[in-house]
Amino acid sequence: MSAEAESEPKATDLAAVWGLPLMAVHCPSCDQVHLVPEEAAPQPCPFCRQGPVAPQPAYLRDEPPEQVVPYRITEGQLESLFEKWARGLWFRPPEMEPRLLAHRTRRYLIPLWLVDGQVEASWRADVGFNYQVVSSQDSYSERSGWSSQQVTETRVRWEPRLGYLKRTYNNLPAPALEDHRQLMARLGAYDLGVRSAYQPEAVQGAAVRIPTLDPQAAWPGAEVAFVRAAEDECRQAAGADHIRDFAMEAQYHDLNWTQLLLPAYVTWYREGGRIWPLLINGQSGKVSGVRRVSVQKASNAAIVMGLVALLILCIGGLLALLGIALPPAGVVGALVMAAGGLLALAAPIPPIWAWMANRRSEGT
Amino acid sequence: MREPHSATAAWAPPPGFAPVPSQVDGIVLYAPAPKKEAEKTRTFKCPSCGGITAYSATEKRLVCSHCGQVQQLDAESIGPRAAQFEFTLETMEQAQYGWGTERRELACSSCGAVVAVAPDALTSTCAFCGSNRVLARDIAGELVRPTALIPFTVDQQQCQAQVTQWLGQGWMHPPELRHVRALQKLTGVYLPFWIFDADIHANWKAEVGTERTEHYYENGEWKTRTVIDWDWRSGRVHVPIRNHLVPGTKQISRVLLERAQPFELTALVSYEPGFLAGWQAKNYDVPLQKAWETAKEEMRAQSKAACYRDTASSHVRNFSMTADFADERWRLVLLPVYVASYPFEDKTYQVVVNGQTAKVAGQKPVAWLRVWLAIAALLAPGACVALLGLLALPLGGAGVVALGVGGIVFIAGLVGAFVIFQKARQSEEL
Numbered sequence: 093m094s095a096e097a098e099s100e101p102k103a104t105d106l107a108a109v110w111g112l113p114l115m116a117v118h119c120p121s122c123d124q125v126h127l128v129p130e131e132a133a134p135q136p137c138p139f140c141r142q143g144p145v146a147p148q149p150a151y152l153r154d155e156p157p158e159q160v161v162p163y164r165i166t167e168g169q170l171e172s173l174f175e176k177w178a179r180g181l182w183f184r185p186p187e188m189e190p191r192l193l194a195h196r197t198r199r200y201l202i203p204l205w206l207v208d209g210q211v212e213a214s215w216r217a218d219v220g221f222n223y224q225v226v227s228s229q230d231s232y233s234e235r236s237g238w239s240s241q242q243v244t245e246t247r248v249r250w251e252p253r254l255g256y257l258k259r260t261y262n263n264l265p266a267p268a269l270e271d272h273r274q275l276m277a278r279l280g281a282y283d284l285g286v287r288s289a290y291q292p293e294a295v296q297g298a299a300v301r302i303p304t305l306d307p308q309a310a311w312p313g314a315e316v317a318f319v320r321a322a323e324d325e326c327r328q329a330a331g332a333d334h335i336r337d338f339a340m341e342a343q344y345h346d347l348n349w350t351q352l353l354l355p356a357y358v359t360w361y362r363e364g365g366r367i368w369p370l371l372i373n374g375q376s377g378k379v380s381g382v383r384r385v386s387v388q389k390a391s392n393a394a395i396v397m398g399l400v401a402l403l404i405l406c407i408g409g410l411l412a413l414l415g416i417a418l419p420p421a422g423v424v425g426a427l428v429m430a431a432g433g434l435l436a437l438a439a440p441i442p443p444i445w446a447w448m449a450n451r452r453s454e455g456t
Numbered sequence: 457m458r459e460p461h462s463a464t465a466a467w468a469p470p471p472g473f474a475p476v477p478s479q480v481d482g483i484v485l486y487a488p489a490p491k492k493e494a495e496k497t498r499t500f501k502c503p504s505c506g507g508i509t510a511y512s513a514t515e516k517r518l519v520c521s522h523c524g525q526v527q528q529l530d531a532e533s534i535g536p537r538a539a540q541f542e543f544t545l546e547t548m549e550q551a552q553y554g555w556g557t558e559r560r561e562l563a564c565s566s567c568g569a570v571v572a573v574a575p576d577a578l579t580s581t582c583a584f585c586g587s588n589r590v591l592a593r594d595i596a597g598e599l600v601r602p603t604a605l606i607p608f609t610v611d612q613q614q615c616q617a618q619v620t621q622w623l624g625q626g627w628m629h630p631p632e633l634r635h636v637r638a639l640q641k642l643t644g645v646y647l648p649f650w651i652f653d654a655d656i657h658a659n660w661k662a663e664v665g666t667e668r669t670e671h672y673y674e675n676g677e678w679k680t681r682t683v684i685d686w687d688w689r690s691g692r693v694h695v696p697i698r699n700h701l702v703p704g705t706k707q708i709s710r711v712l713l714e715r716a717q718p719f720e721l722t723a724l725v726s727y728e729p730g731f732l733a734g735w736q737a738k739n740y741d742v743p744l745q746k747a748w749e750t751a752k753e754e755m756r757a758q759s760k761a762a763c764y765r766d767t768a769s770s771h772v773r774n775f776s777m778t779a780d781f782a783d784e785r786w787r788l789v790l791l792p793v794y795v796a797s798y799p800f801e802d803k804t805y806q807v808v809v810n811g812q813t814a815k816v817a818g819q820k821p822v823a824w825l826r827v828w829l830a831i832a833a834l835l836a837p838g839a840c841v842a843l844l845g846l847l848a849l850p851l852g853g854a855g856v857v858a859l860g861v862g863g864i865v866f867i868a869g870l871v872g873a874f875v876i877f878q879k880a881r882q883s884e885e886l
Contacts, residue, residue, distance in 0.1 A: 214467050225542050227784060230756060233776040238756060247542075253476075256467045256484040329480035 103149035109156055111292030116150035116302065119143065125150070127300040138200060138299035141360045141367040150302065157203065157351040159287045160294045163374040170194040170357065173372065177379040183389040183446055187361040193370065197359040199298035200371070202275060203268040204352045205307065206284075207314045209261060213342035215326055216254035220334030222246050253330050257340075261321045266314035268303035268351065278380035279373040282354050286375075294353065307349045318344065364450075382453045390446035397439035404432030503527070510734020513608035513644075513811070518730055531728035534604055541786055600744065604724040605790035607731050608644055608811040615642055615794045615809050622807075622816040628830070628880050630823045636798045644811060646732060646790035647713075648704030648740035650747040651721075654755060654784045656695040658777055660763035664689045665771025684771050691766045695759045702747040704740030704788065708795065708808060715817030716810045719791050723812065727790075737790060744786060752781070822880045831873040838866025 106114040106127065113130040119137035126138055127150065137145050165173070174190035181188075225247055230240045265284060269275065305313075319340060327335035355374030360367050363384040370381030408429030415422015469475075474489035502509050507522025511529070518527040610618075619642065624634035665684035672679055699721055703713050725731070742750075759779045764772060792811025797804050800821050807818030842862025848855030 228752070228781050230752075230779040230781070231777065232756070232760060232779070234774065240752075251487065253485060253487055254469060254473060255478070255486050257482060259480075259482045325480050326483060326485075329478040329483040329485050330476075331479050 101151050104152040104154070106150060106152075109152070109154060110295065111156065112295060114295070114300075116148050117145035118148045119145045125302040125304075127295070127302060129297060136367075138198060138358060139301070139369065141369055152302065153351070156292075157290045157353050159206070159350065160201075160290050160353045161282060161284065161286060161355055161375060162288050163199070163355040165357070165372070165374050165377045167194070167197065167357075169377065170197050170359075170372065173377050173379055174359075174370075177370075177381075178383065181383050181385065183386045183393070183442065185361060185363040185384055185386040185389075187363065188384070193359045193361060196361075197357045197372070199374070200356040200358040201295060201298050201300040201353040202272075202279075202356055203301055203303045204272070204284075204354055205266040205268045205303075205305075205310050205314065206263045206350045206352050207261075207266050207307075207317065207347060208263065208350075209318065209347040210259070210345045211261065211318055211322060211342050212256075212258045212345070213322065213340040214254070214256050215322065215338065215340035216252070217323070217326060217338040218250045218336050219253050219327060219330045219332035220248040220250050220336065221331075222333045223249050248334055250334075250336070253326070253332075255326070255329075257322060257326065257329075259322065259325060260346075261318060263350075264314060264317035264321060265352075266310045266317055268305050268310060269301060270304045272313075275371070278371050279354075279356060280376055280378040280380075282373070282375055284352070287352065290353070299358070300353065303351070307347075310349075315344075318342070384453060385446040385449045387443060387446045387450070390442040393442040394439045397435060397442075401432045401436035401439060404435060405429055408432055508734075511607065511731050513611040516607065516609070518733060521734075527730075529728055529730040531725040531731070533723075533725050542784070600740070600788050602648065602727050602788045602790045604727055604787065605646060605731055606719060606721070606723045606792055606812050607725060608735065608792040609723075610792075610794070610809070610811050610814045612642055612644065612794070614814060615644075615811075618814045618816050619794075619796065619807055619809060619818075622818070623820065626820070626883075628822055628827050628876070629820050629883070630800075633800065633820065636800065642794050642796040642807075642809070644735050644792065644794050646735060646737040647708065647793045648738055649789050649791050650702045650704050650740075650742070650744065650751070651787045651789055652697070652700045652702065652748065652751040652755075652784070653786075654697045654700075655782045656697065656755060656759045657780045657782065658693045658695060658759045658763050659690065660693065660766065660775065660777040661688065661690040662767060662775040663687065663773045664767045664769045665773070666769065667771070686771075686773070689767065691763070693759070693762045693766050695755075695762045697755050697758065700751050700755065702742070702751045704742050704747060705738050706741055707738070708793075709806065712806060712808045712817045712819075713793070716793065716808045716815050719810065719812055724789060732790075740788065744788075748784075748786065755779075755781075819885070820883045822884050824880070827876060827880045830876055834869040834872045834876070835866065836869075838862050838864070838869045842866055 106112075106116070110127070114127045115130045116125055117128055117137075118125050119140060119142070121142035122137060122140040124137070124139055125148065126145070128135070128138060128145075135145065136143060171190045171194040174193040178184060178188055178190065223246070225245045227243045227245060228240050229243055230238055232238050263284070267273065303310075307314075319338070319342075322340060322342075323335055323338040326338065327333075357372035357374055358369060359372070360369045361384075362368070363386060368382050368384055370379060372379050408425045408427075408431070411421050411425025411428055413425070415425055469486040472489055473486040476485050476487045478485040501507065502520035502523060502525050504525045505520065505523045507520045509518040509520045509525075509527060511517070512519040512526075515526055518529060519525070620634060623629075623636060624631075663686045665686050668683050668685055670681055670683045672681065701717070701719070703710055756779060760777065763777050764775070794807075794809035794811055796807045796809075798807070799805075803821065805819040805821060807816065809816050839862070842859055842865075845855050845858030845860070845862050848858055
């Protein structure tokens with residue numbers, strides 16, 4: 093065997109490592125790699141649903157994720173969550189039916205690094221102590237003279253502090269995905285305090301995102317977590333209520349990385365020739381996705397309004413003609429024609445509104 | 457709470473920082489080292505001969521009483537910028553304590569005045585009441601330390617001359633006053649004053665009257681009269697109050713202290729114990745809260761007056777207002793005053809001299825015989841003319857004129873007599 097062949101990385105045996113027959117698939121549309129059950133492939137991308145995925149070898153750690161945050165939202169609760177999410181939307185697309193959305197939903201797991209380590213650092217910051225200032229609001233009237241009411245106001249006194257710390261921090265979260273921040277912005281916060289050890293059943297039938305950041309690439313995010321943890325502890329050490337301008341020069345030892353899977357659901361609906369994916373936080377139930385308005389439904393409404401307006405105009409016209417013989421009928425006819433005209437003018441409003449609403453929702 | 461961790465040998469804090477207890481194990485904490493000024497005490501001795509030095513009002517430096525060597529004092533001129541404090545719930549805890557120099561108290565068993573003096577001072581006479589019953593005692597702790605002071609600029613000789621001149625002034629006082637010997641005991645004392653700042657945002661509401669001339673018809677003729685139209689108005693006034701002085705002692709009449717003002721606060725310098733060398737300094741006996749209440753009452757009056765001015769009318773009724781106090785701040789400063797008391801005809805009179813401007817204010821005995829004679833002289837002409845007019849009334853017009861002129865002159869004399877009486881009364885009382 094040549095030296096090149098020896099150095100070539102070996103694809104991970106997913107079934108052996110993860111305990112389930114999984115395969116890695118790449119989506120050319122969203123450029124994400126997922127692990128999906130072997131029997132499910134080939135299917136559209138579980139995340140963006142935009143096109144067929146292509147199998148590819150996976151180069152992962154030789155161990156499965158250590159921990160999983162369990163689902164708190166069951167699949168039976170999803171329909172009511174979708175109903176709540178879509179409530180109040182006019183001209184709702186036919187595919188945005190809660191029952192349909194719930195039917196299409198599948199479990200989706202997002203990786204996150206947890207880092208343990210010891211920090212030795214010199215630090216400095218401004219710490220703020222709350223204090224109360226006594227003021228007064230006095231009032232005067234000719235009848236009762238002066239009266240005074242004491243007012244207490246809380247202010248912050250800032251003082252410099254510096255020092256040295258040697259602390260061990262465990263399970264600090266660090267992103268494992270390049271788009272972690274965007275995903276969390278959509279899904280909201282997770283309670284990482286509730287975790288369970290990984291079992292192959294945890295990924296049964298689910299799509300799992302493959303980390304795009306290895307520990308080395310994820311280190312900047314982990315360092316931010318270490319700094320935040322140290323900042324909060326320094327505030328506590330000073331007995332302060334606030335801290336600002338925290339800076340530290342640190343050395344990190346005994347770093348240990350473990351992987352955690354965060355629970356989510358993914359589903360989709362089709363509108364305007366495109367697929368719109370939805371993400372659901374499997375712990376809090378927060379639904380995130382674009383609420384599209386059906387332009388087709390809005391256009392249909394406009395056509396109906398136009399036809400009704402035409403009918404009213406015709407009736408008005410007839411009454412106006414009758415007004416030649418019977419003048420009061422002419423007046424009524426004019427009024428009816430005016431009403432029909434107004435309705436005809438209002439007819440384009442629904443599609444225009446739908447177009448604008450869709451533009452706004454795409455923006456968000 | 458845990459002590460700082462021991463595993464920090466490799467790391468050293470920058471100068472000016474001292475360790476403070478940490479509430480988390482493994483975190484060592486340093487804070488700016490507290491100023492130790494308040495803790496250390498200083499004695500003032502001449503570096504050349506070891507003699508006692510004292511601050512000289514004329515030299516504006518420390519001068520050795522033995523060899524005459526002078527020492528410059530290192531104090532920053534801060535004027536009204538002197539450090540201010542907020543009215544926090546822990547105000548007293550935050551304030552610095554102690555005088556920064558070794559001092560002891562002299563308590564007068566006659567009037568109760570308490571004065572801080574240098575340990576070598578042997579004052580045996582109370583500067584406030586002239587009593588010799590003065591007892592030395594340990595200085596009371598936990599006092600708010602003054603942040604600034606105005607040094608004496610008037611020396612004892614100048615002050616003596618001013619007071620002697622002041623005592624000799626005025627016809628209504630006994631001429632023997634200018635020879636009062638007890639003024640040898642004129643004592644320079646730094647008196648405590650609280651200075652307050654505040655911003656008052658006042659909202660007022662009142663019925664404001666506008667005068668209007670009205671023509672009306674009555675008894676067959678047109679007449680005019682002034683009527684007032686009332687309407688409800690409101691307004692908002694911002695009253696910034698700066699450097700409001702309230703004496704920190706009750707031992708000296710506030711009336712006298714007000715008459716001896718103003719003090720030029722731009723001359724304030726940062727508190728430096730050297731300025732107190734050789735002088736007495738009075739501890740405050742009016743606590744901050746009490747002084748603030750006094751100041752607030754005066755500030756309320758000022759804000760009320762500002763609201764009345766804002767109505768732009770002399771006709772105001774159903775007036776009401778609110779005054780929101782904001783950014784209230786306080787300082788404790790020492791201001792220079794000479795205090796003396798002198799006995800005259802079995803009574804003791806108090807004199808206060810502004811140690812910065814030499815303005816004199818004090819009690820002066822009144823020669824009441826002179827005052828009553830002057831009052832009689834003022835009233836007599838009018839009374840006599842009126843009496844003559846009364847007697848001449850049966851004679852007709854001349855009597856009426858004389859009675860009228862006499863009445864007018866008598867009333868004018870009455871006003872003059874009242875002014876003289878008030879002035880005489882005020883000069884005797886505190």
